[in-house]
Amino acid sequence: MRARKSPPPAATAEASAASIDLFESKPSAANAASARVAELRFGQVGIAQLKLHSLDPALVYADVEARVRAAPQLFEGAPLVLDLSALDAVPAAAAVRALIDAVHGAGLHPVGLAAGEEGVVALARALDLPLFAKLRAEREPAPVPEAAAVPVTVAADADPAPEPVVVEVPVPAEARPVGQHHADPVRSGQRLYARGTDLTVAAVVGHGAEVIADGSIHIYGVLRGRALAGARGDASARIYCQNFQAELVAIAGQYRVFEEPVADLHGKPVQAWLEGDKLRLAPLS
Amino acid sequence: MTEIIVVTSGKGGVGKTTSSASIAMGLARRGKRVAVIDFDVGLRNLDLIMGCERRVVYDFVNVIQGEATLKQALIKDKRFDNLHVLAASQTRDKDALTKEGVERVLNELKEMAFDIILCDSPAGIEKGAFLAMYFADRAIVVVNPEVSSVRDSDRILGLLASKTRHAESGEKRVAQHLLLTRYNPERVERGDMMSIADVQEILGLEVLGVIPESESVLAGSNAGNPVILDTASNAGQAYDDAVARLLGESVPMRFTEAQKKGFLTRLFGG
Numbered sequence: 001m002r003a004r005k006s007p008p009p010a011a012t013a014e015a016s017a018a019s020i021d022l023f024e025s026k027p028s029a030a031n032a033a034s035a036r037v038a039e040l041r042f043g044q045v046g047i048a049q050l051k052l053h054s055l056d057p058a059l060v061y062a063d064v065e066a067r068v069r070a071a072p073q074l075f076e077g078a079p080l081v082l083d084l085s086a087l088d089a090v091p092a093a094a095a096v097r098a099l100i101d102a103v104h105g106a107g108l109h110p111v112g113l114a115a116g117e118e119g120v121v122a123l124a125r126a127l128d129l130p131l132f133a134k135l136r137a138e139r140e141p142a143p144v145p146e147a148a149a150v151p152v153t154v155a156a157d158a159d160p161a162p163e164p165v166v167v168e169v170p171v172p173a174e175a176r177p178v179g180q181h182h183a184d185p186v187r188s189g190q191r192l193y194a195r196g197t198d199l200t201v202a203a204v205v206g207h208g209a210e211v212i213a214d215g216s217i218h219i220y221g222v223l224r225g226r227a228l229a230g231a232r233g234d235a236s237a238r239i240y241c242q243n244f245q246a247e248l249v250a251i252a253g254q255y256r257v258f259e260e261p262v263a264d265l266h267g268k269p270v271q272a273w274l275e276g277d278k279l280r281l282a283p284l285s
Numbered sequence: 286m287t288e289i290i291v292v293t294s295g296k297g298g299v300g301k302t303t304s305s306a307s308i309a310m311g312l313a314r315r316g317k318r319v320a321v322i323d324f325d326v327g328l329r330n331l332d333l334i335m336g337c338e339r340r341v342v343y344d345f346v347n348v349i350q351g352e353a354t355l356k357q358a359l360i361k362d363k364r365f366d367n368l369h370v371l372a373a374s375q376t377r378d379k380d381a382l383t384k385e386g387v388e389r390v391l392n393e394l395k396e397m398a399f400d401i402i403l404c405d406s407p408a409g410i411e412k413g414a415f416l417a418m419y420f421a422d423r424a425i426v427v428v429n430p431e432v433s434s435v436r437d438s439d440r441i442l443g444l445l446a447s448k449t450r451h452a453e454s455g456e457k458r459v460a461q462h463l464l465l466t467r468y469n470p471e472r473v474e475r476g477d478m479m480s481i482a483d484v485q486e487i488l489g490l491e492v493l494g495v496i497p498e499s500e501s502v503l504a505g506s507n508a509g510n511p512v513i514l515d516t517a518s519n520a521g522q523a524y525d526d527a528v529a530r531l532l533g534e535s536v537p538m539r540f541t542e543a544q545k546k547g548f549l550t551r552l553f554g555g
Contacts, residue, residue: 185489187443188436204489206439224487 047132048075049114050103051083055095057102064106074193074212075108081132083114090119093126100127179215186211186225193231207247213237227272228255235274240284244270254279287395289402290531291421292464293445295437297408299429300466300496303506304524305405306334307513308425311528313368314513317400320359322390323373324417325407326381332372335362336509346374349386355393364514369399379413387416410444420450423460425493425531429467430479435487438463442488462493464527469498470543481541494527496520497540 054060068075080103084090091099100110112130113120124131179198186192186201188208193199199213202220209225211217217229219241230237230252237251244265248257251274262281269284292305302325309321323331326346332338337360343353348371355371362368371390374381394402406417418424424445428438445459446452452459465484472478481492496502501518505511513528515521519540526536 184446185442187446188439190443190447206443206487207436208440209443 047079047081047111048108049081049083049132050108050110051086052099053086055087055091055099057098060099061102061106064103064108068107071191071193074191078108078195079111080108081112081114082110083116084120084123085114085116090117090123093123096123096127180213185221188225196232205241216240226250229272230274237274239272240270242269243267244281249279249281251279256281287399287402288423289391289404289421290423290425291404291406291418292425292427293406293414293418293441294408294427294434295410295414295441296429296434299427299434300502301408301427302330302334302405303502303512304425304427304464304466304496305331305403306506306511307521307524308528308531309335309368309370309403310362310365310511311513311525312401312403312531313362313365315528315532316367317532318367318398319401319403320369320371320394320397320399321403321405322371322417323405324382324413325405326373326413327375327378328407329373329375331405332360332370333509334506334511335370337362337370337372338509341372344372344374345390346377346381348390349382355390355397379407379411382413382416384416384419388420391420410440414441415444415448418445418449418459421445421459422451423462425462425464426490427464427466428484428488430465430469430473430481430484432479435479435484439488442490461490462531463488463490464494464496465492466496467498468495468541470541474543492538493530494523495538495541496523496527 050064052060082096082099082103084096096113103110110129112132113124113127115121115131115133121131179200180192180194182192182199182201183203185203186205186209188206190206191210192201192212194213194215194217196214198215198218199211200218200220201211204221205211205219205223205225205227207224210228211219211225212228212231214230214232214234214237216238217227217240219227219239221241222243223241223246225246226248227239227241227246228248228250229239233252235252239249239251245261245267246258248255249272250256251272254274254277256279265281265283270281271284272279272281274280292301292308294301302323305321309319313319321331321335322345323329324345325331329341329344332341340360343358345358347353348355348358359369359371362370391402404417404421407413418441424441426438426441426445428434442461445461449459451457463484465481468481469478473480481495485491497519499512499518499520501515502512502520505515505518505521511524512518512521513524516525523540526539529536
């Protein structure tokens with residue numbers, strides 16, 4: 001329906017340069033403490049992985065672009081790990097470069113490869129891209145031609161516990177943006193996502209609308225739809241709303257649906273928080 | 286300055302085409318040069334309700350595909366010669382519409398110095414509805430006082446705020462109006478229909494007009510005479526009020542209170 005935003009870029013340099021930005025430490029941090037040159041910190045950050053079933057850059061571009069368009073707040077500019085395990089063979093470096101360009105052109109930033117077969121190690125070296133430990137996102141029995149787990153740069157954990165999708169990469173704490181603000185009504189079918197921060201909505205969140213934040217959520221209006229705080233597992237995240245009529249509330253994956261209005265909460269200012277792994281709700285008084 | 290107004294709803298059967306026909310007539314009766322376009326390719330209805338179905342030779346799709354000129358396809362209304370209808374094609378589907386084609390036709394209509402281009406959207410949120418709203422400056426969202434219609438309208442209002450040319454360029458917003466149709470004050474009083482206040486509260490918008498449920502609407506549609514021409518009917522007068530408000534006039538709401546005539550309404554203190 002809509003014309004392509006831009007053709008896949010031709011140059012590879014652009015894509016890899018953009019991905020490096022992500023790991024750059026902030027100059028201000030270095031300046032603050034003159035003695036320190038750099039600080040190495042470890043944190044956890046969720047990352048999307050793109051499992052490729054095709055090597056055709058045009059097809060991949062169209063597919064990814066459609067996804068980005070469907071949920072721009074969620075995907076635009078998001079870092080991404082390419083998973084080549086579903087392909088018949090480990091592709092050539094040039095082919096993967098073309099794919100990276102296509103994905104980048106569609107609005108996402110490939111930052112590395114998912115560890116897999118032997119050949120992927122050499123491929124990552126050839127492309128000068130980091131390898132990420134096998135992600136634990138997939139619960140489905142992986143139809144991957146099983147290869148020995150490759151020791152990689154980031155913490156490789158063989159334990160297939162169903163944890164949230166996280167890969168350990170250093171993220172400068174200073175890079176955490178200030179809260180995201182939204183002044184218009186969030187309508188049915190709309191989805192807002194505040195990446196790595198809090199979300200404030202100064203309007204109504206309608207039935208069938210979804211507001212998501214990695215931090216806390218504050219709604220100065222009626223919450224009729226869904227609110228999901230601590231989307232990447234932050235159990236200290238909270239949800240506050242002025243008028244509670246929610247369909248669903250979730251914090252760090254613990255959720256509760258409200259089929260019937262809850263007498264003590266309905267229409268009242270309410271906050272939600274986690275106590276252990278119990279989701280609590282109470283009127284704000 | 287030509288203004289493009291889309292009449293949309295998300296849900297089907299709420300009265301988009303009926304409202305488009307009446308609003309187009311009402312605007313023309315107030316002296317505006319109006320072109321009304323049926324975007325419901327494949328389910329052509331607007332020409333029927335406007336009473337010009339037998340004069341359709343070329344349609345919107347013909348113009349988009351260059352098989353006819355816009356002048357050939359525009360049908361001049363017999364009652365108001367400042368009102369023109371561009372019918373949909375009955376034999377094609379929505380894929381016959383393209384963004385570029387729609388834009389070209391709209392630009393050509395602007396050059397023909399129409400004051401208002403009214404786009405009658407199909408139901409749904411697919412291509413036809415998307416293209417009908419994409420170029421709009423203003424939107425009239427037709428809603429019935431029932432939950433599913435209100436929910437779908439909320440969805441459409443969200444799309445109007447994000448998937449239109451104005452929203453994408455970020456220059457300005459598409460002005461949004463609610464038109465509440467099939468309103469039955471007696472049923473609202475009995476509590477089996479949503480009230481104006483309920484709808485306004487959920488959607489966070491004031492209504493542009495409230496059209497009472499009326500037998501004259503269907504009678505007019507079947508005869509090819511949009512109900513606004515029936516100046517004796519409540520619905521016709523309510524549409525005319527809505528048109529006046531659309532043009533910036535301040536007109537009080539009418540026909541929104543139950544009339545105290547029936548035994549039941551008296552019993553429930555109407």
